[in-house]
Amino acid sequence: MADAVVQPAKQRYALITGANKGIGFEICRKLASQGMVVILAARDERRGIEARERLKEFDNVVLHQLDVADPASVAAVFKFIKSKFGRLDILVNNAGNRGVDVDGDVSLLEEYIAADCAFLVAGGQAEPFHPKAEGKIVETLKGAEECIETNYYGAKRVIKALIPLLQLSDSPRIVNVSSTLGCIVLQPNEWAKGVLSSKEGLSEERVDEVVQEFLNDLKENKVKEKQWPPHLAAYKVSKAALNAYTWVAAQRHPRFLINAVCPGFARTDITYNHGPLSEAEAAEAPVKMALLPDGGPSGSFFHRSEALSL
Ligand SMILES: NC(=O)c1ccc[n+]([C@@H]2O[C@H](COP(=O)([O-])OP(=O)(O)OC[C@H]3O[C@@H](n4cnc5c(N)ncnc54)[C@H](OP(=O)(O)O)[C@@H]3O)[C@@H](O)[C@H]2O)c1
Structure with a gap:
C-alpha cells in the first residue's frame, strides 16, 4: 500500500x-511558538523593531x-x-491605555484596583476605602479621550477593517x-448599566451612545453629578463598552x-x-481564547480563570 500523503x-x-511590549508581546511569543504566522503590530516603528529583535x-x-x-x-x-497573506485567522485586540496617571506613589493604582475587585467579590457592597499610598489619581480630559479612543473605538476600528480578511x-x-x-457592577450610572447589560435591543449605536454621553459629561465636568465611576472612569467605561460591543459583533458574525x-x-x-x-502568565488566557476550537463560546466576557478552565 502506498504511503498516505501527509498534508501540512x-x-x-x-x-x-x-x-511591542507587555501582554501583547507575550501573546505573540506564545502564538509564534505554535508555528503560526504572527503579525506583531506596534504603533511606534522603533519600539516595534526592538520587539521583533527580541523574538528573533x-x-x-x-x-x-x-x-x-x-x-x-x-x-x-x-x-x-491582504497582499501578503490573503486572509487572517486570529485578531487579538490587545492595545490598551489606562487613561490616568498617578501623582505620587504609583502603588496607589494597585490599591484602587484591589478595592474595586473587593467590591466586585462582595457583590457590589462598598467597604470604606482609605488608601495607604500617598498621592492622587489624575484623570485629564485628554487622557480619558485617548483611553476611550484606544480601548473602545480603536478595537472596533480594527475589527471592522479586518472582518473581510x-x-x-x-x-x-x-x-x-x-x-x-x-464589569457592569462597577458602573454606578444606572442608565449606562441598563444599556450595556441588556442584550435585548443592544446595538453598536447604543454602546456608542453610552460612550459619547460619558465623554460629554466629562467635558462638562458632570462625572460626579451623573454618577460615572468615581475613579478610572474612562478605563472602566471603555472596557464595559468593549465587552458590550463584543456581544454585538458576535451576533453579527x-x-x-x-x-x-x-x-x-x-x-x-x-x-x-x-x-x-507576570506578562507571560497574563498572556495565557487571551491565547487560550485565540485558539478556541470550533463550537466554542462567542459573545462572552471571561475572567482569566474562567477562560483557562474552558
Ligand atoms: N496588566 C494588567 O494587569 C491588565 C489587566 C487587565 C487588562 N489589561 C489589558 O491588557 C492589554 C495589554 O496591556 P499591558 O498590561 O500589556 O500594558 P502595556 O505593557 O502598557 O502595553 C500596552 C500596549 O498597547 C499599546 N498601545 C497603546 N495605545 C496604542 C494605540 N493607539 N495603537 C496601538 N497600540 C497602542 C502600547 O504601545 P506603546 O508601547 O507604543 O505605548 C503597548 O504596546 C490592555 O488592553 C490592558 O487594558 C491589562
Missing part, C-alpha cells in the same frame, strides 16, 4: 495589536506599524495582510483583551468566535509594574 497543517495567521528566534513573526487610533494606519495594515478563514477568532474593571477576556492583574507598564502575574 494549514498555516494560520494572527495579528496582535499593541504587541522565530522566523514566523512579521512586524507591522499599527496605531489603532489612526484610520490610515488601520487601512495600511489591512492592505499589508477574517471572513476568508475557516475558523475566525477575535479576542478583545478587556478588564475586570469593565455567527461563524466567528468573538470574546472578551481579562488577562488578570499583571506587572506591565499599564499597572506601573504592580500585580501578582
